[in-house]
Amino acid sequence: MSLLEKLRSQPGWQHDDPMVRIEAVRGLPDDDDTDSVLSDVVRSDVDARVRRAAVERITDPNALISLAQDTDIDTETKRFVADGVREALIRMNTNDDWCAALGALTNERDLGVIARMAQTERIGLAALERVENDKTRGAVARKSRHMVVALEAIRRLEDLPELIAVATKADDKAVALAAYEQLTADANVDMATYDEIARSAKQKVIARRAREARQVGTNGGVVETEPSVADRASVLSEEINQLAQSISSLDEGRQQLNLLVERWSMLEGPIDEVIAQRFSSSRHAVEDRLLALDAESAEATRTADRRLIVESARSELCVRVEGLAGGDSLEELQAVLKDWASLEAPDHTDRELQLSLAGLSERFRVAVEAFEERHRIFLSTSDRLKDLEKIIIVMERIVSTGNLKTLDKEWSRLADRWHAAIASLDVKEPENATFSALLVRRQNVDKSCQGIREKAKRSQEEKARKNLSRVQKFVKSIDAAIKNEGLLLSDAERYLRQARQLVQSAPNLPTRLDRESLEKKLRENTTLLLGRVRELRDFSDWQRWANVGIQEELCGRMENLAVPAKNTAPPDEATVAKTFRELMNQWRAAADVPRDKGQALWQRFKKAHDLVYPRCNAFFVAQKAERKKNRDQRLALVKEAETLRESTDWIKTAARLTVLQAEWKKVGPAERKAQKALWMRFSSACNKFFECRKADLAARKRQWAENLKLKDALCVQAEEQRTRDDLAASVEETKRLQVEWKKIGPVRRTKSEAIWGRFRAACDGVFERVKEGQREAAVEKITARENLCVELESLLSVEEVEQGGVAARVRELQGRWRQAGDVPSDVRRQLSTRFGQAITRLVEAFPEQFHGTDLDPARKLKQLLKLCERAETLVPTEVLDEAGASPAEILAKKWRDQLAANTMGERVDEHARRRGAIEEIKRLQSDRRRLGSLTGSEASALQSRFQKACDRAYQKNQVNASTV
DSSP: OOOHHHSSSSGGGGGGGGGHHHHHHHTSSSSTTHHHHHHHHHHOOOOOOHHHHHHHHOOHHHHHHHHHHOOTOOHHHHHHHHHHHHHHHHHHHHHHHHHHHHHHHOOOOHHHHHHHOOOOHHHHHHHHHHHHOOOHHHHHHHHHHHHHHHHHHHHHOOOOHHHHHHHHHHHEEEEEEEEHHHTSSSSSSOOOHHHHHHHSSSSHHHHHHHHHHHHHHHHOOOOOOOOOHHHHHHHHHHHHHHHHHHHOOOHHHHHHHHHHHHHHHTOOOOOOOOHHHHHHHHHHHHHHHHHHHHHHHHHHHHHHHHHHHHHHHHEEEEEEEEHOTTTTTTHHHHHHHHHHTTTOOOOOOOOHHHHHHHHHHHHHHHHHHHHHHHHHHHHHHHHHHHHHHHHHHHHHHHHTTTTTTHHHHHHHHHHHHHHHHHOOOOOOTOOOOOHHHHHHHHHHHHHHHHHHHHHHHHHHHHHHHHHHHHHHHHHHHHHHHHHHOOOOOHHHHHHHHHHHHHSSOOOOOOOOHHHHHHHHHHHHHHHHHHHHHHHHHHHHHHHHHHHHHHHHHHHHHHHHSSSTTTTSSOOHHHHHHHHHHHHHHHHHHHHHOHHHHHHHHHHHHHHHHHHHHHHHHHHHHHHHHHHHHOOOHHHHHHHHHHHTTTTHHHHHHHHHHHHHHHHHHHOOOHHHHHHHHHEEEEEEEEHHHHHHHHHHHHHHHHHHHHOOOOHHHHHHHHHHHHTOOOHHHHHHHHHHHHHHHHOOOOHHHHHHHHHHHHHHHHHHHHHOOOOOOOOHHHHHHHHHHHHHHHHHGGGGGOOOOOOTHHHHHHHHHHHHHHHHHOOOOOHHHHHHHHHHHHHHHHHHHHHGOOOOOOHHHHHHHHHHHHHHHHHHHTTTTTHHTTOOOOOHHHHHHHHHHHHHHHHTTOOOOOOHHHHHHHHHHHHHHHHHHHHHHOHHHHHHHHHHHHHHHHHHHOOOOOOOOHHH
């Protein structure tokens, strides 16, 4: 099956149209997935035609067997499946899995077909064993493809008529003989049976045997007397004569005539001429009668055909008119009428045809009138449906606006028009698609209308509840105002006005009881509030006279601020500005004074105010600039904090935000609104970061805990390996556990060392067992190396040696050392150190013995000196030059070197050069280790020089390589 077919959103076999599904099933490709899809279609499709098409496409016998055994499949589909299994079995060979397929079939008809037509004898015999019906067995015996199956079917036959049928009708002579022999094996066969076999057997040998058996008596071998040839000829002549007089059916007459002629031909011996003549004349009479019947039948057939042609043409036109729907045009009816008028006139001599055509003409007339009535109803209905659609469009437009006033105004009128149009419909057809669609639209409109009304009702109720809550809140505020000792006159008068307005025009409230109780409460509060207003008005009059003295005092203070006293030091600008603001605020608080006093005091205060304001204005401008600067600083802090808000570098970001918070505290004040907004942004950014960090920390703690569980489980497994008997398997498992350990993430820092120490100890225990085993296996090799060390150390105790004898002995021992087998690494390091130290002591004890050899100390010193010089050349030149130079000189030198490199057109890959230098340092250190240990002050100085050069070159080149 193609990938496109699998990925299609709705495959063709799942389409709504059964014909489309059938075509899709037939068009599926022949591959492995198709049988699975077809099986699903057989089980799930609701249309029998689709199921049958799917069964016909299935080629896998196992799929057919599964469907045949499925109890949920209907009987008709199972019949199709059984046919498919049967056809598959017929085509199968012995090597195929045919037993399951045969077991899935239960119908004897299918089993009989398989027994007759199977390609292999084995399958045919197996199917025959399950056949119980003798009629089916007889069919198998007569028509089987294999002789063995046919003979087995004959052997199983028990019904005498079926045996006779096989003996007389079998095409194969051997089958017919087998059936005849099984039939005649019973001594109770009567003469009538032999006579029937002799007359009807296809095989001549069977007919001859039957005639011979008929001539032999069944009782003691006595020959029965049978009619002579003349008697039988006379009987046949009489029978054919009677047939000539009584024949009425053409087919039956032909069959009887053939039977009589066959029996006449079987007569043996001389026949009387008169009887033969009479038989011949009777035979000619029968044949003439049959010819006459055949002519009558042909004439009747021709008449029926002519009548059928005439009737079918008119009947077809009747059907066309009856099939016209009301929506069809009148032109189609006119075409049918034209075709009716163009029909040929029938034969007037055929009375039966005339009666039939009269009925068809009446049928045609009624059909035409019915169509005209349907067309009239259709036109009337179409007009009414158009009116209904116009009404529903208006209704939908009104509903779409959601305006309740328009809905209440227009809805009843539109509903009356709708009902009137519905009532005027001639035919109300529920199956009419247009009418049904209009009804559905009307239902939707009614639902929308109901929803609008319910929404408006809920809105009114909600508005009434809000009004109630608002009025109750206002009543409580009036109660609080009445009890408030610090109530101002303006507030009291405002409360009084609002209360009177509510009493006069109360809003819509949920219940009548709510309205009455609130009106009562408002009237009571209005009365109390009116008393408080009168008291406050009296107090306000007194307060005005008190404010006169306060304003006079404020005028004096402002004048002193404008022109300080002679003996007092003038205040600074900050003090002046602060005092100026205080005086202005106090003046506003005492602004209410009697009209006749207030104007003079205000002129006096304003004169002093105009003298002080220029000095304060300069201070205010400077203060505004300072606050703007502070605002800009705070804004910069806010922007940086917002950029760090999404950072996941928790440690560095937290430290930076802490610094920003400290700087925020150091910055001076800014404008109040701006500072508040900036503080909200700054605190939000900081809080967002710390919340994310907290969440990340919590997630990491959970991950750490999970990792700790996993590592603890690995520790337990590693500890189990220490006591495992199979050491090789234990080592492999330990290595696998180490790999798993590396895959697991970190744990909490406080528990990391402990869990790692536990795991490492367990692993070391396993590998220690390996080392112990290696030591045990390498005991001889270790002993050999120790003996070499002992031999080398024994040379130190020799007092007198020949010239070159010690050096030769040392070279011999070195060769044996190199040829010695490998030992564990820890033992090898110890023995190598011991062996090297012994050689060093020998060189020190017998220097003249090693003169000119590889172990000559002087030669080694020269080699070490060369290594020092090579190591020092690897130190970057700028490092050597920068030792006593200033930063400016170092920068200038680097700039000159860069310009020189650019001018020459050669640009060295600095990164590659430094990597090469590091590799060279490693090679020099390896050469130094091969020299072995050296003694003496000169050797120590060179060793220190070499080590410093290597360390410095490695450090500088590595740092620069990492920064390039």
